[in-house]
Amino acid sequence: MTDKSSEEQLLEFLYACPVGLIECDAAGDIGMMNPYAMQHLLPLAGPRDAGNLFAAMERHAPELRSIVAAHVPATGRICDGHRIFVDLGPGRKAGAPKVLACTLVKLGVDRLMVTLTDISQQVVQEERLRQADAWFATLLDGINDYAALTIETDGRIASVDPCFTRQTGHDHAAVIGRDLADILTADTAGGDLRLDEQLEIAGRDGWHLQEGWQTRADGGRYWCQRLVVARSEGDDPAPSGFSVVLRDVPRHETAAADLRRLLTCDHLTGAANRRHFAQTMEREQAHWQELRQSLSLIVLDLDHFKAVNDAHGHPVGDMLLRQVAETCTALLPPRGIFARLGGEEFGALLPRHDHAQAIALAEQMREGIAALEITTPRGPLNATASLGWATLDEAGGSIDALIALADKRLYAAKHAGRNQVYQPEARAA
Template identity: 45%
Template sequence: MAMKLLLPIAAGGIVTNLFDVLFRYSNELRTIVDRFTPSQGNMCENHRIFVHAAGKNGVVDPLVLACTLVKLNDCRMVAALSDVSQQVVQERRLRQAETWFATLLDNVNDFAVISLDRHGNIDGVNAAAAVLTGFSQNAMIGQSLDDFDPPERGSASYTALEQMAIAQRDGWHLDEGWRQRDDGQRYWCQRLVAARSEDVVASTRVISGYTVVLRDVTRGESDSTKLKELLTTDHLTGACNRAHFFDLAERQRLRLSLQGQPLAFVLIDIDHFKDINDQYGHAGGDLALQSVTNLCRTLLRTNDIFARIGGEEFVVLLPAIDLEAAIATAERLRIAIAAMPLHLADDVVHITASFGCAVLSNSAETLGGVLEVADQCLYAAKHGGRNRVEPASIFVECPALEDSNGVQIPLAKL
């Protein structure tokens, strides 16, 4: 069972070393082993590893592995792997719900209740909703919720249609972000959308409408803000973490299908990162990762997403950016990283990075497909000398090549 989990993520589908397979997603496993001094015992138990997004029909769910390492003696270890993806999703939803109800009476100025019909049009409004949004109750009836409570432009918050789709699937959805009243005033709003069902037909729940609860919450040091940060950021670099990145990427993909805008991805991999760890220790490697993160985030737009997806590999999500602009962004980051001095021990070190660019340009494409293309470009950049940017266009019109036996050579091998 463990091998079934490892084979799909191993290079070439071959597993020869557990740590080599998982290094890209959880390079800290080697550190855990190195720092374990007893002659035997549990080195880690159910250590979670976010591997990649696996989904059907374009719906992305995180693949999360739980890894337990037990040291038998100085020469032998046992590793146990299990898929805990669904458990992680449920835990996240439960924590969101707990935070919502636990802070129901804390830092709340007021809350509003709005009723939607099955098509998402407003059919009922309480007085608090009119006060919160700045619109009269009569003006809101019959209109779309996003006409009165839209997310800010460039915000990661879901639209009303997206929230209703999730609520229809899961029963409810909780979201929060900056909103704007009719007079232009901004406020931090938590929004709960719950699906209402009247009956069941052929074992299928029939949605009759939705109930929306809006809360004007003081952002400050609220528990929900801290929890959201914990669940969405990488603990070492402060970048967006792998699981949250795929959530945001899928959200942007949904918007692409409605707006017809391109969505660009840039994969970044630090060159010769193992040499940094070997020469300067893991502290030196951590400093390199943090420095690259801080530099890249200062050079990107506010609505661009910068995430660490494993080891020394990062990804940038660029909404409404075509391939040419994505290449220009990647080149700007490449030059900046190469010019950045790193002070490690008594040395000043310069590092470089390789880049692969790809663009999702229509709703028929999947995140997995476009990221696979970007990964192939990154592979080409690495094997083309490193410290370079390779765009997806290098694969477009590449003729199929065959070996001496007439077997087509996979693109990743070219």
């Protein structure tokens, strides 16, 4: 028996390696991929080309292409541990998201080595440590006020101290028996969890800490840390109730803004990212269920965008994407959110907009995109977009049905000639 060749040993190592390894060229075309990388990449690719790294990641990490393109040296580390949130469906439960860490290394002018590692549990632990650090740091930084109360498992207030009145402006005696969520509303537009979501996490993990804007009875706002701790009786692991501590603390404006921008914005365009967009859709769906106010979704796709990249290069394509995001974001109504959903596809969520208002705004977006002109070495570049829309009412309250209906109408607009908004009268066509 002869010893195994170095090639055989390398193949065995690649097969057994607990880290995803991918070798590809600068355009993203994959030459080699081990089973661990395949396990993560194939589900992400969906119907897209799993043989190309950038195409496979387009829905979840469209920024990878621009990160690679921005690296000028012929060799070297491009990024280290870039985080990709891949558990982004609208049905995602309040819990640990799946997160991949992506490291890109340029081995040559046209050769990249990529590693993918599942760091979901690490991210959970980091968040818990960050929360604990934020809580104890304010012991040194100063606390303006704090209030303590207990609530039942359904959120109703069982007891509360007089400090609650001083901090929030609500009479502590008058709130007994009321739902805490009805009295204290979180800044869900900024990504904060609702009270029921906090209770779910606290019941599972023992506690949950959240920072965000809190509104007082007189309409004023203050920066509040809300700690929810599960209480149990005897050997029963199920919580019998919760203790809640509210602390009025100084806000570190710059750090908080930077962190929120990092977690909610698309790397390339500055629009909201898919993860933040999905979370916002869930919250607005809950508002719709409670209030039955109109909620509309617009989806748009740039026409022939691949031809733009092929003819002018990805830097020009990236410039176009940024200008589209800026143009459409400027048209948003209050509480509206504009996001890059992947590649050249964008979405706008419009609370309190019915179908007529959604169509009108979609037309404004179409006109704004058509008016864009980018100067390139090959001459002026213009672009058009096709747009579809849907309302949560006609989707029966289902986020999945809302997205599917808007997508269906988007492709109907494309098949009808592109550079247009789907119109209701075209439904029978």
